[in-house]
Amino acid sequence: MAFDIDMIKEVYGRVAERVDAAREIVGRPLTLSEKILYSHLWDGTPTQAFTRGKDYVDFAPDRVACQDATAQMALLQFMHAGKAQVAVPTTVHCDHLIQAKVGAEADLKRANKTSNEVFDFLGSVSNKYGIGFWKPGAGIIHQVVLENYAFPGGMMIGTDSHTVNAGGLGMVAIGVGGADAVDVMAGMPWELKFPKLIGVKLTGNLSGWTAPKDVILKVAGILTAKGGTGAIIEYFGEGATSMSCTGKGTICNMGAEVGATTSTFGYDESMDRYLRATKRADVADAANQVKEYLTADPEVYQSPEDYFDEVIEINLSELEPHLNGPFTPDLATPISKMSEAAKENDWPLNVQVGLIGSCTNSSYEDISRAASLAKQVSEKNLKTKSDFTITPGSEQVRFTIERDGFIDTFNNIGATVFANACGPCIGMWDRYGDNAANGPRNTIVHSFNRNFAKRADGNPNTLAFVGSPELVTAIAISGRLDFNPLTDTLINEDGEEVRLEEPRGYELPPEGFDVEDAGYQSPAKDGSNVTVSVSQDSDRLQLLEPFEPWDGNNIMGAKLLIKAYGKCTTDHISMAGPWLKYRGHLDNIANNTLIGAINIFNKKTNFVKNQLTGEYGGVPDVQREYKAKNIPTIVVGDHNYGEGSSREHAAMQPRHLGVKAVIVKSFARIHETNLKKQGMLGLTFANEADYDKIQENDTFNFIDLEDFAPDKPLTLEVVHEDGTKENIKLNHTYNDAQIAWYKAGSALNLIKAQNA
Ligand code: F3S
Numbered sequence: 111m112a113f114d115i116d117m118i119k120e121v122y123g124r125v126a127e128r129v130d131a132a133r134e135i136v137g138r139p140l141t142l143s144e145k146i147l148y149s150h151l152w153d154g155t156p157t158q159a160f161t162r163g164k165d166y167v168d169f170a171p172d173r174v175a176c177q178d179a180t181a182q183m184a185l186l187q188f189m190h191a192g193k194a195q196v197a198v199p200t201t202v203h204c205d206h207l208i209q210a211k212v213g214a215e216a217d218l219k220r221a222n223k224t225s226n227e228v229f230d231f232l233g234s235v236s237n238k239y240g241i242g243f244w245k246p247g248a249g250i251i252h253q254v255v256l257e258n259y260a261f262p263g264g265m266m267i268g269t270d271s272h273t274v275n276a277g278g279l280g281m282v283a284i285g286v287g288g289a290d291a292v293d294v295m296a297g298m299p300w301e302l303k304f305p306k307l308i309g310v311k312l313t314g315n316l317s318g319w320t321a322p323k324d325v326i327l328k329v330a331g332i333l334t335a336k337g338g339t340g341a342i343i344e345y346f347g348e349g350a351t352s353m354s355c356t357g358k359g360t361i362c363n364m365g366a367e368v369g370a371t372t373s374t375f376g377y378d379e380s381m382d383r384y385l386r387a388t389k390r391a392d393v394a395d396a397a398n399q400v401k402e403y404l405t406a407d408p409e410v411y412q413s414p415e416d417y418f419d420e421v422i423e424i425n426l427s428e429l430e431p432h433l434n435g436p437f438t439p440d441l442a443t444p445i446s447k448m449s450e451a452a453k454e455n456d457w458p459l460n461v462q463v464g465l466i467g468s469c470t471n472s473s474y475e476d477i478s479r480a481a482s483l484a485k486q487v488s489e490k491n492l493k494t495k496s497d498f499t500i501t502p503g504s505e506q507v508r509f510t511i512e513r514d515g516f517i518d519t520f521n522n523i524g525a526t527v528f529a530n531a532c533g534p535c536i537g538m539w540d541r542y543g544d545n546a547a548n549g550p551r552n553t554i555v556h557s558f559n560r561n562f563a564k565r566a567d568g569n570p571n572t573l574a575f576v577g578s579p580e581l582v583t584a585i586a587i588s589g590r591l592d593f594n595p596l597t598d599t600l601i602n603e604d605g606e607e608v609r610l611e612e613p614r615g616y617e618l619p620p621e622g623f624d625v626e627d628a629g630y631q632s633p634a635k636d637g638s639n640v641t642v643s644v645s646q647d648s649d650r651l652q653l654l655e656p657f658e659p660w661d662g663n664n665i666m667g668a669k670l671l672i673k674a675y676g677k678c679t680t681d682h683i684s685m686a687g688p689w690l691k692y693r694g695h696l697d698n699i700a701n702n703t704l705i706g707a708i709n710i711f712n713k714k715t716n717f718v719k720n721q722l723t724g725e726y727g728g729v730p731d732v733q734r735e736y737k738a739k740n741i742p743t744i745v746v747g748d749h750n751y752g753e754g755s756s757r758e759h760a761a762m763q764p765r766h767l768g769v770k771a772v773i774v775k776s777f778a779r780i781h782e783t784n785l786k787k788q789g790m791l792g793l794t795f796a797n798e799a800d801y802d803k804i805q806e807n808d809t810f811n812f813i814d815l816e817d818f819a820p821d822k823p824l825t826l827e828v829v830h831e832d833g834t835k836e837n838i839k840l841n842h843t844y845n846d847a848q849i850a851w852y853k854a855g856s857a858l859n860l861i862k863a864q865n866a
Contacts (some may be wrong), residue, residue: 112776114199114421115393115396116418117172117199117261117377117398117691118172118261118264118393118396121149121261121263121264122263122285122396122397122399122444122478124149124405125145125149125263125403125404125429125781126400126403127155128147128148128149128151128154128155128156129149129158129403129412130400130558131143131148131149131155131157132144132145132149132156132159132707133407135156135157135158135264135774136148136159136419137159137407138409138417139406139407139409139410139417140406140410141307141309141344141408141417141418142280142344142346142374142375142376142404142405142406143282143305143307143342143344143405144307145263145403145404145406146263146264146265146281146282147167147169147265147304147305149168149263149280149403149855150168150171150172150265150282151168151170152168152169152170152300153168159630160304161304162304162305162306162307163303163304163305163306163340163418164303165303165304166224166301166302166303166304166305166845167301167302167303168264168299168300168301169299169300169301170265170299170303171198171266171267171300172198172199172264172265172266172782173198173199173200173201173259173265173266173267173290174196174198174199174200174201174266174267174268174269174294174295174578175200175201175202175203175251175255175266175267175268175269175290176200176201176202176203176251176268176270176273176288177202177203177204177205177206177251177268177269177270178202178203178204178205178206178207178225178228178229178232178246179206179207179690179757180269180270180287180288180684180693180756180757180758181202181203181269181288182228182232182473182651182693182694183234183288183693183694183696183758183759183762184269184288184289184291184292184791185231185232185235185236185239186651186652186653186654186694187288187289187292187654187858188235188239188291188295188296188643189235189653190294190654190656190858190862191292191295191858191861191862191865192861192862192865193239193295193296193297193865194637194638195239195240195637195724196238196239196240196241196295196296196711197294197295197296197297198294198295198297199242199259200240200241200242200291200295201241201242201243201244201254201255201259201798202232202235202236202241202242202243202244202391203244203249203250203251203255203534204229204232204243204244204245204246204247204248204531205244205246205248205249205250205251205530205531206531206532206536206538206690207221207225207228207229207246207538207691208221208225208246208247208529208531208532208533209533209537209539209571210388210499210501210528210529210531210533210534210538210539210540211539211540213246213526213527213528214508214527214528214529214530215319215612217528217529217531217533218246218529218531221529221531222244222246224691225246225691227645227648227650227651228650228651228694229245229246229513230692230714230715231642231651231694233245233631234518234640234641234642234643235642236631236633237631237633237634237637238633238634238637238638238640238641239295239633239637239649240528240633240634240637240786241633242630242631242632242633243630243631243633244376244629244630244631245392245629245630245631246529246531246629247505247529247530247629248504248505248519248530248628248629248630249502249503249504249505249506249507249508249530249531249629250468250469250472250501250503250504250530250531250532251268251270251273251276251469252268252270252272252273252275252276252363252469252503253384253469253472253473253507254503254504254584255268255273255275255276255283255335256276256278256356257388257504257506257507257623257806258850259276260278260279260283261279261280261281261390261393261397261712262279262280262281262282262377262397262404263281263377263397263400263403263404264276264280264281264282264283265281265282265283265284266281266282266283266284267283267284267285267286267290267294267300268283268284268285268286268291268292269285269286269287269288269290269291269756269772270285270755270756271285271366271754271755271756271780272285272363272366272367272469272470272559273285273362273372273756274362274366274372274373274472275359275360275362275363275396275469276359276362276372277358277359277362277365277372277373277374277375278355278356278357278358278360278361278362278363278375279355279358279359279384279385280357280374280375280376280377280404280405281370281374282372283300283362283372284371284372284376284411284779285366285372285755285756285780286300286756287756287757287758287760287761287780287781287783287784287787288757288854289406289758289784289788289858290783290787292564292861293857293861294693295349296861296865298861300748301451301571301847301866302371302446303340303779303843304860305340305341305342305343305371305372306340306342306419306420307341307344307417307418307419307618308333308338308341308342308343308344308370308419308420308421308422309343309344309345309346309410309414309417309418309420309421309422310329310343310344310345310346310422310423310424310602311346311347311349311411311414311421311422311423311424312325312345312346312347312348312349312353312424312426313347313348313349313423313424313425313426313427314348314349314425314426314427314428314429315348315349315352315426315427316349316353316411316426316429316466317341317427317481318596318612318632319358319431319445319579319580319584319595319596319612319613320426320430320583320731321360321431321476321579321580321581322353322354322357322358322360322578323361323364323432323471323478323557323576323577323578323579323581324362324364324429324430324431324432325349325424325426325429326361326364326367327432327433327434327439327442327576327577328366328424328429328432328715329343329361329368329422329424330364330368330434330439330440331364331432331440331441331442332366332422332441333368333422333432334368334440334776335367335368335438335439335440335750336368336369336749336750336753336776337367337368338368338369338370338371338373339370339378339750339778339779340369340371340599340617340779341370341371341419342370342371342372342374342422343365343368343370343372343373343374344373344374344375344376344406344418345358345361345373345374345375346375346376346406346410346411346414347411349424349425350375350378351378351379351380351382351562351575352812353374354380354384354473354617354618355380355383355384355401355473355580356384356476356617357473357474358375358380358381359473360470360471360473360476360620361373361375362374362375363469363470363559364439364470364557364559366557367421367439367440367835368440369459369750369753369779371779376405376406377397377404377405377630377741378402378405380617381394382394382397382398382830383395383617383618385397385647386620387622388509388623388624389594389623395628397834401744403575409540420429423631424737425437427614428799428848429598430444430445430446430552431444431445431577431578431580431581431595431596432577433445433448433575433576433577433581433585433591433823434447434561434575434576434577435561435573435574435576436457436553436561436573436574436575437561437562437563437573437574438561439559439560439561439576441849444598445577445581445594445595445596446594446597448591448592448594449592450592452592455707456575456641456681457553457573457591458551458552458553458587458591459553459590459591459592460466460589460590460591461495461496461553461554461555461585461586461589461590461591462496462497462550462552462553462554462587463496463497463498463499463554463555463556463586464496464497464498464499464554464555464556464582464583464586465498465499465500465501465534465554465555465556465557465558465566465582466498466500466556466557466579466583466820467499467500467501467502467503467505467528467557468500468535468556468558468559469503469530469532469535469555469559470502470535470557470558471557471578472500472501472502472504472507472560472579473502473503473507473557474507474510474511474615474616474617474618475526475615475616475617475621476557476578476579476580476615476621477500477502477507477516477579477615478511478514478516478614478615478616479579479580479613479614479615480520480579480580480582480583480613480615481511481516481519481520481615482582482611482613482614482615483583483584483587483610483613484498484519484520484522484523484525484583484587485519486587486610486611487523488522488523490600490602490608491603491604491606491608492600492602492603493589493590493602493603494524494586495586495587495588495589495590496524496585496586497524497526497557497586498524498525498526498586499516499521499525499526499528499529499534500520500525500526500527500528500529501528501529501531501532501533501534501535502527502530503530504530504628505530505625505627505628506623506624506625506628507530507623507627508527508530508783509624509626509787510619510623510625511626513621513624514619514621517602523541523587523735528738529711529861532793533567534558534566534567535556535558535559535560535565535724536557536564536565536686536687536690537564537566537567537568537685537686537687537688537690538686538690539566539567539568541566541567541568541569542567542568542569544562546567546568546569547569547570548727549567549568549569549570549571549572550569550571551571551572551573552569552571552572552573553572553573553574553575553583553591554566554567554572554573554574554575554576555574555575555576555577555582555585555586555591555705556574556575556576557576557578557579557582559576560754561575562575562677562679562683562721563753564616564683564685564687564706564792565681565686568687568688571768572652574855575591576729579615579637580633581595583613584610584613584619586608587600588600588681588751595609595610596636601652602846617859618834638844643644648653648695649692649695649697649698650691650692650694650698651695652694652695652696652697652698653780654696656855656856656858656859656862657766657788657789657855657856657859658855659789659853659855659859660852660853660854660855661855662853663771663814663815663816664811664812664813664814664815664816665742665771665810665811665812665815666742666812667741667742667809667810667811668741668742668743668744668770668771668809668810668811668812669721669736669742669743669774669808669809669810670680670721670743670746670804670805670806670808670810671704671718671729671732671733671736671742671743671744671745671764671769672698672704672707672709672711672718672729672745672746673709673710673746673747673804673806674704674707674708674710674713674745674746674747674748674751675708675709675710675713675748676705676708676750677748677750677753678707678708678747678748678751679752679753679754679755680752680753680756680757680760680778681706681754681755682704682706682707682708682757683703683704683706683707683752683760683763683764684699684703684757684759684760684763685702685705685706685731686755688757689702689796692732693757693759695764696763697766699759699763700730700762700763700766700767701721701730702730702763703729703730703733703763704716704729704730704745704764705728705729705730707729707747711806712726716728716729718732718734719732719806720731720732720736722735722736722739722741723735730767733764733767733768733769734767736768737767737836740768741768742768742770743767743768743769743770744769744770744771744772744773744810745764745769745771745772745773746772746774746801746804747769747772747773747774747775748774748801749772749774749775749776750776750777750778751772751775751776751778751781752777752778752780752781752784752785753778753781754778755780756780756784758784758787758788760781761781761784761785761787761788761790762784762788764790765788765790765856769790770790770791771790771791771792771793771812771838772785772790772791772792772793773793773794773795773826774792774793774794774795775794775795775798775801776794777792777794783842785854786848786851787851787856787857787858787859788856788857789851789852789855789856789857789859790811790852790855791815791842791852792822792842793826793840793841793842794840794841794842795838795839795840795841796823796838796840796841797838797839798841800838800839802805803828803836803838804828805830805831807830807831808828808829808830808831809828810826810827810828810829811826811829811831812824812825812826812827812829813825813826818844818846818849818852819849820845820846823839823840823841823842824839824840824842825837825838825839825840826838826839826840
């Protein structure tokens with residue numbers, strides 16, 4: 111059912127020629143990332159060297175994966191591309207729309223009822239266009255991809271920012287917006303700025319309480335949330351090869367949290383073992399025949415400073431378990447310093463819930479190590495102090511860990527097993543009913559990847575800390591944020607002092623993976639007779655109308671919709687949680703546009719001035735009033751605007767509502783591309799300090815947009831309330847092709863015209 115060995119053999123069949131040609135042209139040994147990039151050029155065998163961080167390059171990815179929340183919009187767009195079948199192997203995974211509440215079975219039943227229309231739509235579009243469909247309950251996209259599709263040396267894109275997880279199997283796997291996925295599904299090249307390269311040398315070995323998660327938590331602390339922007343992180347060294355393949359996946363997964371384009375590891379025996387364990391011996395055999403092309407040239411690892419733009423070295427033997435948070439995944443605290451840090455910051459020490467699993471950390475190794483701690487609860491006569499939940503990453507993992515007794519072990523400590531889905535990781539956790547917004551201040555620990563405010567449970571007062579599944583389990587047992595299992599003891603039910611022994615587990619199931627029904631549906635061979643219906647009355651799905659092309663004129667008289675203060679992630683621009691259900695209905699989901707962004711002028715969310723009336727109102731309401739009167743608007747933002755997920759809704763919604771430009775100090779890469787694809791202006795202040803000049807009652811004129819051209823800054827005339835004017839220089843990164851998207855109204859409008 112799953113992978114396409116012929117496609118993989120084709121990739122391996124050409125890798126030598128392409129990599130050898132690239133080495134010749136570049137004139138030096140190559141990193142792994144370069145080998146994968148140069149062997150996936152749209153134009154085939156390399157004929158020129160590219161400049162990292164500068165050149166836009168067309169690539170030909172091997173695969174596409176979409177999750178249900180983003181797939182709706184991607185497939186609605188693909189339906190307009192005029193194609194009978196997808197051009198590259200593609201899968202859709204139903205994982206985001208399943209709310210966690212009481213437990214797997216009941217939650218799945220409820221989701222199948224409430225999102226039936228969406229799942230049916232995704233299933234039938236997949237069936238029609240040759241897309242593999244993973245049903246609700248089959249698992250989380252990245253775990254399913256790692257188990258079935260990822261392969262060393264491959265390149266894939268996915269409509270989810272944690273697509274990067276597949277780097278654990280030596281891929282270059284990149285999260286994109288749905289519009290990019292549509293390009294590739296439609297057989298078009300996929301464009302990316304040739305990334306910079308960060309090398310991370312791992313020396314020593316993990317042992318005891320330290321897990322692969324701690325490597326990336328440490329890297330996040332070093333690089334910060336935007337330190338990886340525009341770069342591929344390539345891990346190497348003895349510490350890398352000694353780690354499991356799924357551990358590598360965890361590290362790559364959270365590369366998204368430092369803004370990295372992706373992360374990857376060279377092919378090694380752990381990958382060989384994982385491929386065989388997941389019943390892909392033929393992929394392992396094929397990879398072994400070209401293995402020198404699936405890792406960097408030896409010279410690179412001997413003197414990495416000569417080949418990477420930045421090199422970080424981490425000694426795993428000295429690495430401590432970490433907890434990162436709250437509210438940002440790069441606030442790294444080694445567990446030995448947590449007591450002090452919690453006191454200093456007044457973080458509540460009582461931990462309400464420990465949550466393990468998710469796409470980041472639900473491998474057999476993770477679960478078996480966490481279970482080895484849970485087992486000690488009864489052995490040492492302890493009582494688990496926090497609530498505890500598990501979200502397995504796939505049905506294959508769930509089935510196998512149940513068979514091997516781990517679910518029973520967790521049940522014995524009072525755990526709740528949620529469905530094989532995203533659940534609490536994406537705000538689909540019904541923890542407070544309708545009262546999430548006013549929930550109490552409390553602490554949770556989880557082994558997921560993100561911990562922005564409200565991310566898990568919608569409660570702005572929940573402080574979420576990210577740690578390895580082992581550490582999360584130990585902390586849940588103790589009930590305390592400052593519990594350091596390396597040094598601290600616990601008092602058991604008999605009043606005795608006991609110590610948790612180090613976690614132990616298995617890299618892979620000794621008896622192999624097993625599953626009864628993986629939840630996969632193959633597409634029809636000929637889908638031409640399959641019908642896809644979308645009801646006119648649906649509030650979940652809406653067929654798309656093309657965006658208007660640019661009229662060729664300067665934009666004059668624009669008003670400020672919002673000047674966002676501080677962090678403005680895609681969650682702030684297009685909130686998840688309860689809004690996930692409208693991901694296939696552009697007009698309905700537009701009602702959440704920017705409601706999480708903080709208005710700099712009053713420090714409130716969803717409270718902006720309507721310059722037509724002088725009144726304040728919600729962002730979408732005010733914007734709809736501007737739209738009704740045909741008045742253009744702009745959005746202004748700070749650094750790394752649009753960081754977080756790849757959802758193109760964050761670009762489509764403002765576009766749909768009539769916003770003309772987003773002007774910021776800097777963009778997160780995926781969001782900037784999404785704005786371009788949807789025919790929006792995404793611009794940056796040439797002088798960051800000009801952000802401060804934007805006032806609430808200003809009017810804006812783009813006085814030289816008519817001359818929009820690559821490498822030519824634009825000029826924004828700002829007219830202040832008192833009539834004074836000043837010009838601000840705005841930079842942009844649009845190339846000719848992207849300017850063509852802008853002119854056409856969107857990239858999709860262009861594709862459609864080309865396929866007509
Ligand atoms: Fe899902 Fe959270 Fe992963 S939303 S895809 S489990 S990052």
